[in-house]
Amino acid sequence: MIWLTLLLVLLVLAALWASMTTALLRATLGLALTSALLAVFMFALGATLAAVVELSVCAGLISVVLVSVTTLTQPRSLKEEFEARKSRLRRFWPLPLVLLAAGVSLSFVRVPVNIVLRLPAGDGDVRTVLWSMRQLDLFGQILILLAGVFGVLILFRREAK
Amino acid sequence: MTIVIPQSFWLYFTFFALLLIDGLWCMLATRNLVRVLIGIEILMKSVTFFLIAAGFLTGRMALAQALVITVIVIEVVIVVVIAGVILGFFRRRDSLDVRNTRDMKG
Numbered sequence: 001m002i003w004l005t006l007l008l009v010l011l012v013l014a015a016l017w018a019s020m021t022t023a024l025l026r027a028t029l030g031l032a033l034t035s036a037l038l039a040v041f042m043f044a045l046g047a048t049l050a051a052v053v054e055l056s057v058c059a060g061l062i063s064v065v066l067v068s069v070t071t072l073t074q075p076r077s078l079k080e081e082f083e084a085r086k087s088r089l090r091r092f093w094p095l096p097l098v099l100l101a102a103g104v105s106l107s108f109v110r111v112p113v114n115i116v117l118r119l120p121a122g123d124g125d126v127r128t129v130l131w132s133m134r135q136l137d138l139f140g141q142i143l144i145l146l147a148g149v150f151g152v153l154i155l156f157r158r159e160a161k
Numbered sequence: 162m163t164i165v166i167p168q169s170f171w172l173y174f175t176f177f178a179l180l181l182i183d184g185l186w187c188m189l190a191t192r193n194l195v196r197v198l199i200g201i202e203i204l205m206k207s208v209t210f211f212l213i214a215a216g217f218l219t220g221r222m223a224l225a226q227a228l229v230i231t232v233i234v235i236e237v238v239i240v241v242v243i244a245g246v247i248l249g250f251f252r253r254r255d256s257l258d259v260r261n262t263r264d265m266k267g
Contacts, residue, residue, distance in 0.1 A: 018203065019184075019203060027195075027196065027199050034203070038210060042229075045213060046217070047213050047216065047229070050213065062202065062237065065244050066198070069247055069248060091190040095190075099179050102178060102182055125223060126227060133224075144238050145238060148237075148238030148241055151238075151242040152242065152245050155242070155245035
């Protein structure tokens, strides 16, 4: 349990680094690290299939997309960069303190309610659940993927002259 | 079937709340559009984390994994479409500042 708590602390620290660091490439790296640590957490809890998807898609593909966006947008001038850093520091310095205070206070809070969930019996293999019990989700995923493809096509459409 | 939530729920809930606060702060306090996207990603990570923790605590890991895979597919589509919107905005306005989006025609 101790190493799992340590893993979760590292997860939050990686996410904090991703949101606080000044360079966008470093922020992307922090996000990829967050995804990788989340995949380790999933693997530790026995969610191996979700861990593989998280590692390959979120830590891999999404990082590539974010790096591409960062490199396709021009950097600011040195003066603008300096001003932006000062302004960023003013807006972001309370974040670690807020997280620390929230973590300490929430670790002492124990709401005295006995939450009871009523769930249907039975829980098979993830492949059975995905392909036999949640077909509507798969249909929705296909629709969402198509919507994404058409969205990107419309965004990058060249206007007729 | 009835499941009583164990005490370790509060450990997972604490880290879920921390990730949620981090993502919200990153999204709301920044002025860079790419960082808004990174904030959305951190929020999605918190949701994914809580789904897996809930599946583990209730013994419904297969269902939780199926939901997480659905969330990841939606996450990828959101990231790709928003990345396209950011690139399109940058080409038109030569800026990534959120404040410049106020006068867009919609």
